[in-house]
Amino acid sequence: MRKNFLQDEILLYLRCPICKMNLMYKDHYLICINCNHKYEFKNEIPILIDKISPYNEGQIQYFDEYSKDGPIFTAWMDSYLKRFFENLNPKKGNVVLDIATGDGYMAIELAKRGFKVIALDLSLAMLLKLKEKVKRLGIESKVLLVCADATFLPIKNKIADIVTANAILEHLPEEKEAIKEIERVTKYGAGLMVATPLAYRYIWPFFIPINFYHDKKIGHLRRYTRKKLEERFINWKTINVFYTGHLLKVLLFILAYIFRFRSLDKTAEKVDNLFKNIPYGASNITIFFRKYN
Numbered sequence: 001m002r003k004n005f006l007q008d009e010i011l012l013y014l015r016c017p018i019c020k021m022n023l024m025y026k027d028h029y030l031i032c033i034n035c036n037h038k039y040e041f042k043n044e045i046p047i048l049i050d051k052i053s054p055y056n057e058g059q060i061q062y063f064d065e066y067s068k069d070g071p072i073f074t075a076w077m078d079s080y081l082k083r084f085f086e087n088l089n090p091k092k093g094n095v096v097l098d099i100a101t102g103d104g105y106m107a108i109e110l111a112k113r114g115f116k117v118i119a120l121d122l123s124l125a126m127l128l129k130l131k132e133k134v135k136r137l138g139i140e141s142k143v144l145l146v147c148a149d150a151t152f153l154p155i156k157n158k159i160a161d162i163v164t165a166n167a168i169l170e171h172l173p174e175e176k177e178a179i180k181e182i183e184r185v186t187k188y189g190a191g192l193m194v195a196t197p198l199a200y201r202y203i204w205p206f207f208i209p210i211n212f213y214h215d216k217k218i219g220h221l222r223r224y225t226r227k228k229l230e231e232r233f234i235n236w237k238t239i240n241v242f243y244t245g246h247l248l249k250v251l252l253f254i255l256a257y258i259f260r261f262r263s264l265d266k267t268a269e270k271v272d273n274l275f276k277n278i279p280y281g282a283s284n285i286t287i288f289f290r291k292y293n
Helices: 002-013 054-066 076-087 106-113 123-139 175-185 206-219 225-232 245-260 260-272
Strands: 023-026 029-030 095-099 114-121 143-147 159-168 187-199 236-244 284-291
Touching: 002 023, 002 143, 054 123, 076 106, 076 159, 076 187, 076 236, 076 260, 076 284, 095 106, 106 114, 106 123, 106 143, 114 123, 123 143, 159 175, 175 187, 175 225, 225 236, 225 284, 245 260
Parallel strands: 095 114, 095 159, 114 143, 159 187
Antiparallel strands: 023 029, 187 284, 236 284
C-alpha cells in the first residue's frame, strides 16, 4: 500500500526533465513515455537528471562533504520560517516546491505543519540524509524527495502553490533558465521566497575580502540587489524585502559558534532583525513575491 502511494505521488507531480513529458513505471525505473529516457531510484529517491556538468560535479562534491556534519537548527532558520508564514500566508495542504532543499530545514518544518513538500536537490547525499530525518519524524507522506537540477525542473506545469529558492540562484550558471522553470511550475497567485547574497557595495569594506573568498569557495557566481531580483522576476509583485547578516549579528554568531552558547545565537538573530529594512551592512537579501502574470 505504501509503495503504491509513493508511485501515485511521483506520477502526479513529476515529469521528464528532458522533453517535459509524463513518466511511467517499468522494471523499477521511471521511463519517459516520449523519449524513453530511463531514470533510476536510489533508496526510493528518483534521480531525474540527464547530464551533470563539470561545474555541477564540483558543487555536488562540495555539498556532499558538507552533508557529513550538517548544521543544527539555528535561530536564523526560525526567522526564515517565521517570515515565510507572515509574508506568504500559506494554506494547509498547499504544494510547496523547495528548490535546493539542502539539509531540509524548511521542508521538514513545512511538512510538520501539514504542507505537501516537493524537496529537490542536486546532492543525493543530502537527500539521503534528509530521508532519514523525514522517516524518523514520521512525515514521509508529506515530503517527496527528488534528485534534480534546478535549471531543468522535473515538475509538471502549474503544480506549485509556493516555491522557496533559498541560496540557489547565485550558484546557477544558467540562472535565467531556472527562473523560467519557476515561472512554469507555479500557479497563478503563487508565492515565492528567494534568498541570495547581497551585492558587495552594501557590505562593510573590511568584510568584502572574506565574503569574496567564501563566494569562490562555495561556488557563488553572482550577488544581487533588490532591483536585480525584481528585474529577473518581472511577472511577480514584491510583497516584502528583508536584509540579514548585519555586522553585529555576524560578531555575535561567531562568539556563539566558538563558545557554543545557544543563547547568543538567538540574541544575534534578534539584533539582526532590528536592521531588517536596512541594506547597508547586510550580507544577504530575502525577497517575497506573488505571481500575478
